[in-house]
Amino acid sequence: MPELPEVETVARTLLPHIRGRSIVAVQLLRDSTLHPLSMPLTRLVGSSIIGTSRRGKLLLLQLDATSSARPSLLVAHLRMTGRLLHKDSCAAPHKHTRCVFALKDPDGEGSKLFFDDTRAFGKLLATRPEFLPQWDFWRNLGPEPLELTPAGFAECLKGTRPIKQALLDQRVIAGIGNIYADESLFRARISPLRPANSLSAAETARLLQAIQDVLRLSIAQCGSSIRDYQDADGNAGAFQNSFQAYGQGGKPCKNCGTIMEKIKLGGRTTVFCPRCQKSR
DNA sequence: ACGCGTGCCTGTTGGC
DNA sequence: TGCCAACAGGCACGCG
Numbered sequence: 044m045p046e047l048p049e050v051e052t053v054a055r056t057l058l059p060h061i062r063g064r065s066i067v068a069v070q071l072l073r074d075s076t077l078h079p080l081s082m083p084l085t086r087l088v089g090s091s092i093i094g095t096s097r098r099g100k101l102l103l104l105q106l107d108a109t110s111s112a113r114p115s116l117l118v119a120h121l122r123m124t125g126r127l128l129h130k131d132s133c134a135a136p137h138k139h140t141r142c143v144f145a146l147k148d149p150d151g152e153g154s155k156l157f158f159d160d161t162r163a164f165g166k167l168l169a170t171r172p173e174f175l176p177q178w179d180f181w182r183n184l185g186p187e188p189l190e191l192t193p194a195g196f197a198e199c200l201k202g203t204r205p206i207k208q209a210l211l212d213q214r215v216i217a218g219i220g221n222i223y224a225d226e227s228l229f230r231a232r233i234s235p236l237r238p239a240n241s242l243s244a245a246e247t248a249r250l251l252q253a254i255q256d257v258l259r260l261s262i263a264q265c266g267s268s269i270r271d272y273q274d275a276d277g278n279a280g281a282f283q284n285s286f287q288a289y290g291q292g293g294k295p296c297k298n299c300g301t302i303m304e305k306i307k308l309g310g311r312t313t314v315f316c317p318r319c320q321k322s323r
Numbered sequence: 324a325c326g327c328g329t330g331c332c333t334g335t336t337g338g339c
Numbered sequence: 340t341g342c343c344a345a346c347a348g349g350c351a352c353g354c355g
Contacts, residue, residue: 044347044348044349083328098351100349120349120350122348122349122350123332123333123347123348124332124333125350126336139333148339160332161332161333161334162331162332162333162334162347162348163332163333164331164332164348164349164350167346179351180350180351182340202325204326211349213350220349221349223347269347306329309326309327310327310328310348311348311349312346312347312348325355326354326355327349327353327354327355328352328353328354329352329353329354330350330351330353331349331350331351332348332353333347334344334346334347335345335346335347336344336345336346336347337340337343337344337345337346338343338344338345339341339342339343339344
C-alpha cells in the first residue's frame with residue numbers, strides 16, 4: 044500500500060523514463076478513476092512531462108502546458124493498490140489497467156505509462172496549481188513529516204484522539220499510513236492508544252525522530268512491498284523485511300520478546316508491544 | 324466542529 | 340476439498 048516512501052520511490056523511478064516525453068494519447072478505461080474535480084484527461088494531449096514530485100501520498104507529474112485551459116499537473120492518488128508503470132509502446136492494457144498514457148520522446152520513440160489499480164480506489168486528477176485550493180483534501184493536507192520540526196509537530200498534536208489515529212489523519216500530518224504509523228510508534232516506544240495531546244515534549248520529539256528515521260530508511264530501501272506495491276519499473280521495495288511492528292501481531296517483540304498485541308483502533312489493525320509501548 | 328459508521332473495490336486468506 | 344465470510348485499508352460521505 045503506497046504511503047510516503049513508496050510514492051517518493053515511484054516519483055524518483057518514474058522521472059528518468061518520462062521526463063521530456065510528450066503525451067500523444069490518453070485512454071481512460073474506468074470512469075471512476077477520474078477525480079470529480081479533474082479537467083478532461085484528453086486536454087493533456089500535446090503537453091510534455093517536465094518533472095515529478097510528491098506531496099503526502101500524492102504523486103504529481105508536472106507538464107509544460109501554459110494555456111489556462113490545459114492542465115499543467117497530473118495528480119495521482121494510488122490509494123491501496125494503484126501503480127504507475129512505464130512500459131514499452133507495445134504493452135497492452137489488462138483487467139486492472141485504469142488508464143493508459145501514450146508517450147513519445149523528442150526522437151519520436153514511443154512508450155506508455157500505465158495506471159493499474161486492482162481495487163480501483165485510486166484517482167487521477169488533471170488540473171492546474173491555481174485550482175488545487177478548491178480541492179478540500181489538498182487544502183487541508185498537513186505538513187510534510189520530513190520537513191517538520193519538533194515544535195511544529197507539537198502544534199499538530201492538539202486533540203484527545205489516540206496518537207495512532209492522529210498520525211493517520213492526513214490533515215494532521217501528510218503521507219503516513221497504517222504501516223509507518225505502527226512502525227514509528229514502536230520505534231518511539233509510545234503506545235498507539237495514548238491521547239495525542241498527552242505526549243510530553245520529549246516524547247513528541249522522539250516520535251518525530253522515529254517517523255523521520257522510519258520514512259528515510261524506507262525510502263533508502265525503495266519502500267515496502269506487501270501485496271501490490273511496485274515502483275515505476277515494476278520492482279519491489281525491501282523495507283518490509285525491516286518491519287518491527289506491522290504484521291508482527293502474535294510474534295515476539297524484536298526488542299523485549301513480549302508477544303506483540305494486535306488490536307483494532309479506529310477500524311485499523313494496530314500492532315504494538317504492550318511492554319515497550321506502555322499506555323501510561 | 325467533531326467523531327463515528329459505512330461504502331467504495333477485488334483478491335487473498337482462514338475457518339468450517 | 341469447496342465454499343463463503345472476513346480481511347486488507349485510505350478516504351469521501353452522511354449522520355448524530
